[in-house]
Amino acid sequence: xxxxxxIFPDIDQMDLTGPFEVLSGIAGAxxxxxxxxxxxxxxxxGLVLTASATxxxxxxxxxxxxxxxxxxQVPLMEDEKVLSWIRARASQARYVLAVCTxxxxxxxxxLLQDRRATTHWNSTxxxxxxxxxxxxxxxxxxxxxxxxxxxxxxxxxxxHLAALLSGExxxxxxxxxxxxxxxxxxxxxxxAEAPKPVYExxxxxxxxLTEKRLAVAQRLAMAQRTQPAAGH
Amino acid sequence: xxxxxxIFPDIDQMDLTGPFEVLSGIAGAxxxxxxxxxxxxxxxxGLVLTASATxxxxxxxxxxxxxxxxxxQVPLMEDEKVLSWIRARASQARYVLAVCTxxxxxxxxxLLQDRRATTHWNSTxxxxxxxxxxxxxxxxxxxxxxxxxxxxxxxxxxxHLAALLSGExxxxxxxxxxxxxxxxxxxxxxxAEAPKPVYExxxxxxxxLTEKRLAVAQRLAMAQRTQPAAGH
Numbered sequence: 001x002x003x004x005x006x007i008f009p010d011i012d013q014m015d016l017t018g019p020f021e022v023l024s025g026i027a028g029a030x031x032x033x034x035x036x037x038x039x040x041x042x043x044x045x046g047l048v049l050t051a052s053a054t055x056x057x058x059x060x061x062x063x064x065x066x067x068x069x070x071x072x073q074v075p076l077m078e079d080e081k082v083l084s085w086i087r088a089r090a091s092q093a094r095y096v097l098a099v100c101t102x103x104x105x106x107x108x109x110x111l112l113q114d115r116r117a118t119t120h121w122n123s124t125x126x127x128x129x130x131x132x133x134x135x136x137x138x139x140x141x142x143x144x145x146x147x148x149x150x151x152x153x154x155x156x157x158x159x160h161l162a163a164l165l166s167g168e169x170x171x172x173x174x175x176x177x178x179x180x181x182x183x184x185x186x187x188x189x190x191x192a193e194a195p196k197p198v199y200e201x202x203x204x205x206x207x208x209l210t211e212k213r214l215a216v217a218q219r220l221a222m223a224q225r226t227q228p229a230a231g232h
Numbered sequence: 233x234x235x236x237x238x239i240f241p242d243i244d245q246m247d248l249t250g251p252f253e254v255l256s257g258i259a260g261a262x263x264x265x266x267x268x269x270x271x272x273x274x275x276x277x278g279l280v281l282t283a284s285a286t287x288x289x290x291x292x293x294x295x296x297x298x299x300x301x302x303x304x305q306v307p308l309m310e311d312e313k314v315l316s317w318i319r320a321r322a323s324q325a326r327y328v329l330a331v332c333t334x335x336x337x338x339x340x341x342x343l344l345q346d347r348r349a350t351t352h353w354n355s356t357x358x359x360x361x362x363x364x365x366x367x368x369x370x371x372x373x374x375x376x377x378x379x380x381x382x383x384x385x386x387x388x389x390x391x392h393l394a395a396l397l398s399g400e401x402x403x404x405x406x407x408x409x410x411x412x413x414x415x416x417x418x419x420x421x422x423x424a425e426a427p428k429p430v431y432e433x434x435x436x437x438x439x440x441l442t443e444k445r446l447a448v449a450q451r452l453a454m455a456q457r458t459q460p461a462a463g464h
Binding site: 049 | 244250278352382408409417425
């Protein structure tokens with residue numbers, strides 16, 4: 001069971017560490033953290049992860065390609081080296097899992113065209129720019145593509161994926177080992193339930209990042225429309 | 233806001249990364265990962281964390297001392313260097329947060345005597361050896377001591393702690409940013425709800441580790457009983 005997870009500067013570490021916790025519980029799982037160079041990669045709040053492989057490391061065939069999100073995914077959407085790597089790995093991986101705004105990176109790689117998908121609640125309005133069919137769900141499974149809501153939704157999505165990879169009983173064992181019977185102390189986990197001032201304040205904090213993402217999404221959508229049709 | 237988190241070989245990375253995600257969302261939070269040496273520290277499934285400080289680094293005064301768990305906490309229960317560090321930091325920290333079997337490490341340091349506490353469901357029976365009053369809850373707050381159930385319960389406990397440190401609205405904003413409106417795909421997150429064969433299989437997988445923990449807990453309880461009373 002071989003899994004490659006893209007990591008990058010200013011990743012949201014939990015987009016990676018949540019799925020890592022779940023998927024590493026599958027017997028024989030081997031998880032490679034991939035970036036342009038091996039070595040330390042800092043998450044946007046300062047947690048230091050370590051890349052064990054580069055974009056050149058031969059990791060195929062893959063059971064899972066994992067694409068996390070976070071503020072640092074914005075430049076990846078126009079980084080052809082990273083996008084080519086994602087396309088190549090996705091074309092042969094058994095499953096592709098995008099967590100949080102990792103879905104936008106997949107979108108920029110052209111992998112969401114006509115696929116049902118979701119992402120962090122703050123970015124769902126951007127999915128149509130990539131040709132995706134936005135689904136209002138925490139975890140969306142469309143064929144071999146799994147996309148999830150923000151950050152902690154990666155845990156739910158990975159448990160779904162663990163069941164697809166190794167059966168429901170394995171996923172249930174992992175869930176029990178993780179003591180995953182959550183009791184969020186507040187009703188504030190998504191916009192539908194959060195108090196309005198809380199929602200507005202988080203939305204405002206995200207605004208500069210959201211504007212950047214929108215600008216990139218618009219640029220990419222425009223470029224695609226003005227591209228000559230494939231093969232001509 | 234200064235936080236010191238103990239890390240160690242064979243930690244369960246999510247005991248650390250869950251709370252990190254929450255607490256790093258507090259404005260001005262500064263989180264130090266502490267081990268005997270700075271540098272890479274491998275979690276029990278292979279994720280590489282990086283210690284940024286040592287037991288000798290002066291980090292006081294602390295707002296939070298975070299003690300995670302995992303298979304690697306067993307030797308810490310008889311590691312006087314680590315236990316002294318925990319005692320010294322805990323004596324001046326505003327809050328002490330133990331996640332998962334981190335509670336057993338606190339217990340070995342003598343910090344659970346007559347305190348209400350919880351831990352991973354597989355280890356709750358060990359808490360009385362440390363003089364703790366076991367409480368059947370996912371998050372237990374006893375004065376400035378917060379203990380949580382296993383692994384993912386660290387997220388719930390940290391959100392409680394964020395509210396204590398910075399108010400409920402801050403905690404709610406962090407919860408919304410993390411999109412923490414969990415939807416576990418199975419009813420298998422704790423022994424009360426897990427299918428019996430799933431529970432039994434996980435219990436069996438834990439057995440060797442549980443035996444080791446029991447042996448240490450018994451040894452420590454015995455040593456304490458045979459110690460001369462303090463001051464004599």
